Amino acid sequence: MPDTPRETLDQIIEHSGVVTRKRKSVQFASGEIFCDGRPARPGDLPCAGAVIRIQDTDYILTPGGQGRLQLCPNPAPATTITGKIRVHCGYHKCLTEYSKKVYRSTCNSLVQPGGSFRHFFHRLDSLYSDCPQHTINSVSGHALDLERFDDIRIVRFIRDPRDLLISGYYYHKRGAEPWCHLRNPVDIDWMIVNGAVPEQLPPERSLTEFLTDSPLETGLMAEMDFRRHHYASMLDWPKDDPRVKLFRYEDIVGNESRIFREVFDFFQLPWPTRIAGSMYARRYRAGAKASKHKHIRNPTSGQWRQHFTASLKKAFNRRYGDILERYGYPLD
Numbered sequence: 432m433p434d435t436p437r438e439t440l441d442q443i444i445e446h447s448g449v450v451t452r453k454r455k456s457v458q459f460a461s462g463e464i465f466c467d468g469r470p471a472r473p474g475d476l477p478c479a480g481a482v483i484r485i486q487d488t489d490y491i492l493t494p495g496g497q498g499r500l501q502l503c504p505n506p507a508p509a510t511t512i513t514g515k516i517r518v519h520c521g522y523h524k525c526l527t528e529y530s531k532k533v534y535r536s537t538c539n540s541l542v543q544p545g546g547s548f549r550h551f552f553h554r555l556d557s558l559y560s561d562c563p564q565h566t567i568n569s570v571s572g573h574a575l576d577l578e579r580f581d582d583i584r585i586v587r588f589i590r591d592p593r594d595l596l597i598s599g600y601y602y603h604k605r606g607a608e609p610w611c612h613l614r615n616p617v618d619i620d621w622m623i624v625n626g627a628v629p630e631q632l633p634p635e636r637s638l639t640e641f642l643t644d645s646p647l648e649t650g651l652m653a654e655m656d657f658r659r660h661h662y663a664s665m666l667d668w669p670k671d672d673p674r675v676k677l678f679r680y681e682d683i684v685g686n687e688s689r690i691f692r693e694v695f696d697f698f699q700l701p702w703p704t705r706i707a708g709s710m711y712a713r714r715y716r717a718g719a720k721a722s723k724h725k726h727i728r729n730p731t732s733g734q735w736r737q738h739f740t741a742s743l744k745k746a747f748n749r750r751y752g753d754i755l756e757r758y759g760y761p762l763d
Contacts, residue, residue: 438500440466440483441473443492446609447502448552448623450485458485488560495620496613503619504556513581516562517698519569521588522661523553523624524598525680527571529715530588533691536711538566542703553625567698572625572660574667583674586694590680591760592662592751593735600654606639613637629656648740655747665754679758681732688713 444455444464455464462470465484466477477483479500481492489505519534521527531550538546543566550569551558559579562568577583603611613620614637616628631653632641638657642650668675676697683690691712695705739747748755748762755762 437476437498439473440464440471440475440477443477443500443502444483444485446623447490448554449488449490449502449557451549486557486561488556490556493619496615496617499613499620501619501622503622509576509579511581512559512563512579512583514563515699516580516583517567517700518558518562518575518583518585519567519588519694520573520575520585521569521571522590522595523571524595524602525571525588525590526683527569531569532715533708533711534567534569536715537695537704537708540704540707540711542701542707546704552623554623566700572664574664577669577672577674584698585675586697587668587675587677588680588683589665589677589758591732591735592658592665592754593739593747593760594680594732595661596651596654596658596747597734597738599658600642600651603638603654603657604642604650606637611637611639614640625660626657627659629653631656647738648743651738651743652746655750662751662754666757670757684716684732687716 441455441459444450445452450458458464459471459473463486464471466475467481468484471477471483477492477500479492479494482505483490483492483502485502489507490502491505492500493503495501519530521530527550531548534548537543538548540546546566547564548567548569549561549565551561553570553572555570555573555575558568558570558575575583575585577585606612608624610616610621610623610626614635616632616638618626618628621628629638629641629652631645631649632638638653641653645653676693678690678694688709692705692709695708700708752762754760
């Protein structure tokens with residue numbers, strides 16, 4: 432089998448998800464991206480081990496599957512993050528796209544001059560590096576180290592983890608994102624989604640190919656494996672902390688305007704911003720857009736009951752029953 436063609440630095444930064452596409456282009460043009468201490472160009476072909484500096488953060492180019500390279504944080508002592516930091520923490524397939532639209536529209540509105548919003552996907556390293564630059568930040572699939580912040584307020588959205596599994600399965604089965612099509616992946620290839628490579632995934636297959644060719648129960652077991660880092664983070668959060676406010680998906684859908692008013696109240700933003708946020712939440716509410724938005728397959732709760740076999744239910748409860756208990760979801 433021929434080797435995978437080497438990727439350019441521009442391509443590596445793109446699929447690693449450490450900066451936005453627009454910001455990446457600006458930084459290349461202004462000479463703010465460095466490779467081993469020298470200004471880098473988009474077409475450079477760096478090797479494993481090279482140090483890439485982006486936004487004052489150093490990354491090590493680390494091999495993934497089939498010779499691919501990924502940007503991994505260069506270990507450094509944790510520093511205190513100063514300023515008023517506001518973060519939305521959610522999970523893949525838990526109103527992420529909807530929330531992004533609400534936050535982005537609110538921060539870019541006339542009532543929030545100079546406001547900005549950025550979603551960091553699952554790149555916690557990028558969040559820690561760049562969050563002081565934005566009015567509201569968003570990251571998925573991680574628990575934050577609260578002690579790193581001087582002034583932090585976090586809104587958490589959570590959903591029945593079994594419904595997350597169902598929704599993610601269908602999304603990944605149709606290959607909605609480029610990483611779903613990588614063959615012979617290792618965990619580092621999926622850092623942008625903090626995903627774990629399922630034990631069931633055979634060599635020379637991508638996740639999308641495997642899910643498409645496998646029976647439903649086999650595919651859902653693989654999706655459960657893929658989610659294990661996400662599920663682990665659900666238990667890493669403190670149970671009671673005044674800096675963190677939790678909302679359940681099942682309570683949000685149908686009450687979006689009221690919930691987002693509470694969100695912006697908790698973030699302590701000016702009252703015109705709170706009103707604007709509530710308005711955008713009503714305008715973009717998930718249920719109303721589900722039939723028109725390709726990202727939303729089915730926003731209803733309890734879908735897992737139609738898909739879980741007895742053995743799948745038993746396996747899930749054995750591995751993650753403590754999550755269900757903690758967040759008030761029934762075992763049956």
